[in-house]
Amino acid sequence: MTHSEPALRSQILVIAQRKFIASGYHGLAMREIAEALGVSKAALYYHFKDKEELFLAVLLPYLDSMEGVLDDIAAQPGSSAEHIRRFVSHVLGQLAEERAIIRLGSQEMGQLSAASRKAFGKVYQEKFIGKLKAIVQAGMARGEFRQLDPEIVTWALLGMMYPYFYPAHTGNKALPEETIRIVTSIFLEGIAPPAAR
Amino acid sequence: MTHSEPALRSQILVIAQRKFIASGYHGLAMREIAEALGVSKAALYYHFKDKEELFLAVLLPYLDSMEGVLDDIAAQPGSSAEHIRRFVSHVLGQLAEERAIIRLGSQEMGQLSAASRKAFGKVYQEKFIGKLKAIVQAGMARGEFRQLDPEIVTWALLGMMYPYFYPAHTGNKALPEETIRIVTSIFLEGIAPPAAR
DNA sequence: ACACTTACTTACCGGTCGGTCAGTAAGCGA
DNA sequence: TCGCTTACTGACCGACCGGTAAGTAAGTGT
Numbered sequence: 219m220t221h222s223e224p225a226l227r228s229q230i231l232v233i234a235q236r237k238f239i240a241s242g243y244h245g246l247a248m249r250e251i252a253e254a255l256g257v258s259k260a261a262l263y264y265h266f267k268d269k270e271e272l273f274l275a276v277l278l279p280y281l282d283s284m285e286g287v288l289d290d291i292a293a294q295p296g297s298s299a300e301h302i303r304r305f306v307s308h309v310l311g312q313l314a315e316e317r318a319i320i321r322l323g324s325q326e327m328g329q330l331s332a333a334s335r336k337a338f339g340k341v342y343q344e345k346f347i348g349k350l351k352a353i354v355q356a357g358m359a360r361g362e363f364r365q366l367d368p369e370i371v372t373w374a375l376l377g378m379m380y381p382y383f384y385p386a387h388t389g390n391k392a393l394p395e396e397t398i399r400i401v402t403s404i405f406l407e408g409i410a411p412p413a414a415r
Numbered sequence: 416m417t418h419s420e421p422a423l424r425s426q427i428l429v430i431a432q433r434k435f436i437a438s439g440y441h442g443l444a445m446r447e448i449a450e451a452l453g454v455s456k457a458a459l460y461y462h463f464k465d466k467e468e469l470f471l472a473v474l475l476p477y478l479d480s481m482e483g484v485l486d487d488i489a490a491q492p493g494s495s496a497e498h499i500r501r502f503v504s505h506v507l508g509q510l511a512e513e514r515a516i517i518r519l520g521s522q523e524m525g526q527l528s529a530a531s532r533k534a535f536g537k538v539y540q541e542k543f544i545g546k547l548k549a550i551v552q553a554g555m556a557r558g559e560f561r562q563l564d565p566e567i568v569t570w571a572l573l574g575m576m577y578p579y580f581y582p583a584h585t586g587n588k589a590l591p592e593e594t595i596r597i598v599t600s601i602f603l604e605g606i607a608p609p610a611a612r
Numbered sequence: 613a614c615a616c617t618t619a620c621t622t623a624c625c626g627g628t629c630g631g632t633c634a635g636t637a638a639g640c641g642a
Numbered sequence: 643t644c645g646c647t648t649a650c651t652g653a654c655c656g657a658c659c660g661g662t663a664a665g666t667a668a669g670t671g672t
Contacts, residue, residue, distance in 0.1 A: 224649075244441035245526055248630065258651050260632080265649090269630065325522060328583055329442055367589050370597045373578040380577045381570040386525060392564050400567045408605030421619075445660065455621050457662080462619090466660065 227265045229255055235276045239318045239385065243273060243326040270334055273326070278341060280319040285345035291353065298357030299406050305350065306379065306402045310394060314385050320346075321383035347372065363409040375405050424462045426452055432473045436515045436582060440470060440523040467531055470523070475538060477516040482542035488550065495554030496603050502547065503576065503599045507591060511582050517543075518580035544569065560606040572602050 233254050237246045248269060252259040266272040291304050309317050323342060327335055351372040357363040363371075378401050381387055390397065430451050434443045445466060449456040463469040488501050506514050520539060524532055548569040554560040560568075575598050578584055587594065 226649080240525065242439065242441065242523075242526065244439065247628075249628085259630090260652080261650055263631065324581065326439075328437065329439065366597050366601075367593065369587070370589055370594055371601070374575045374598060374601050377574040377577040378571045380574040384521065390566070392567055396564065397567055400563050401571060404563075404568070404571050404605035405601070406605075407607070408601035408603075410604070423619080444658075446658085456660090457622080458620055460661065 224265070226255070226257065226261065230262060230265060230272070231276060234272055235319065236315065238273065238276055238326075239315065239322055242322075243269075243329045248272075270330055273330070274334060274338060277319060277323045277338065280316075281323075281341055281345045285349060288346070288349035288353070292349070292356070298353060298360060298362045301353050302357070302375070302406060303402050305353070306375075306405075307398050309379055310382055310398045310401065314382065314387075317379075318383050318385055321380065347376075350376070357409075361411065364411045366409065371409060374408075378405060421462070423452070423454065423458065427459060427462060427469070428473060431469055432516065433512065435470065435473055435523075436512065436519055439519075440466075440526045445469075467527055470527070471531060471535060474516060474520045474535065477513075478520075478538055478542045482546060485543070485546035485550070489546070489553070495550060495557060495559045498550050499554070499572070499603060500599050502550070503572075503602075504595050506576055507579055507595045507598065511579065511584075514576075515580050515582055518577065544573075547573070554606075558608065561608050563606065568606060571605075575602060 230251060233251050234246075237250060237254070240246075248262055249259055252262055262272065266275060287308055288305070291301050291308075294301070294304075309320075323338065327338060327342075330338065351368055354363070354372050354375070355368045358365050358368065382390070382397065392400075427448060430448050431443075434448060434451070437443075445459055446456055449459055459469065463472060484505055485502070488498050488505075491498070491501075506517075520535065524535060524539075527535065548565055551560065551569050551572070552565045555562050555565065579587070579594065589597075
């Protein structure tokens with residue numbers, strides 16, 4: 219195989235993701251990552267120029283994959299309600315450790331340099347929030363959903379899933395399917411037009 | 416007046432609240448608070464034994480006041496829907512800087528020592544989540560709401576307000592009243608029983 | 613008047629932070 | 643075999659962290 223990605227780099231990303239989620243940006247020291255991997259701290263700086271670059275290297279690929287998922291969903295036939303259902307099902311269906319990245323990004327955005335914050339905010343908006351909002355708006359245009367401020371509605375949907383972006387949310391006795399079913403149901407019934415009742 | 420609370424102590428709390436919300440627990444240095452007030456860092460340690468105690472002194476009074484608000488709401492006559500409406504209205508009606516404390520607590524809980532985390536978690540549960548859940552459950556018992564897992568429903572309600580716990584949520588062109596109206600409407604329609612449709 | 617408390621300041625501590633730099637062992641194309 | 647690149651290590655740096663000890667000026671009760 220020709221010059222494949224060095225093994226250490228991807229190992230760093232795996233550990234960094236897990237630890238950033240658990241400890242936050244300032245709460246995690248570079249030393250901790252190095253020790254967990256049994257390498258020197260300087261090895262991290264060979265692969266990433268600074269802590270901020272490593273942090274973004276954890277966040278951005280997730281947004282890329284989310285963009286793909288949202289594009290897929292929007293392109294499929296079926297009602298907008300079905301699109302929403304698929305989205306919720308996808309996000310709450312994946313491992314808590316995966317989806318926690320969404321929280322990590324919005325939570326720690328303020329800790330980054332102005333340049334990184336702006337750049338990340340743009341990607342976050344374009345690849346995630348904007349795409350989700352488009353799905354919501356399509357449903358409104360079709361008359362499937364009530365005509366409400368799409369910004370607020372989109373954030374309401376995202377917010378309903380937010381508690382499950384915390385790994386510490388251990389009190390969830392309910393099965394994932396049960397959670398997906400209820401969250402989807404509340405949201406879709408909540409924005410259904412009066413005609414549908 | 417006999418031995419009133421020293422002025423500096425409450426000033427520390429005001430500044431600490433603002434700065435903890437903006438920077439998080441690890442992101443804010445004690446030095447910064449002292450400098451903002453024009454006093455020495457050691458002065459902070461005269462009023463609070465360590466950083467953690469100061470942090471909790473910011474969080475806990477808010478939970479106390481929230482308990483009072485929730486008890487008031489639950490004690491009033493009127494439908495459970497009206498109780499929910501009042502709760503959302505109260506939280507989203509107050510200043511963003513105030514309600515951001517809710518996020519601060521759940522967000523940074525993991526950074527505290529095991530003892531503080533446990534203690535805070537208990538208060539958080541008893542004075543806030545538990546009281547809110549009781550209101551939701553009362554509505555279900557009355558047949559006003561659908562019979563769903565009250566845990567999930569409560570978190571859905573809280574989650575819908577979560578985006579507004581971020582001061583950085585600057586893209587909110589909508590008026591507070593508009594936001595309150597839509598969030599309340601989606602939630603209440605979302606959990607309304609089929610009979611009501 | 614004097615002892616004692618309150619509310620601080622100044623100076624300092626050990627530890628940890630993100631980050632750098634010189635060196636080096638291994639592999640590889642010519 | 644040589645020169646160059648890749649992928650690190652070990653030692654170290656200044657800055658900054660939370661926290662403390664000693665001192666002090668201004669009251670306050672007796």
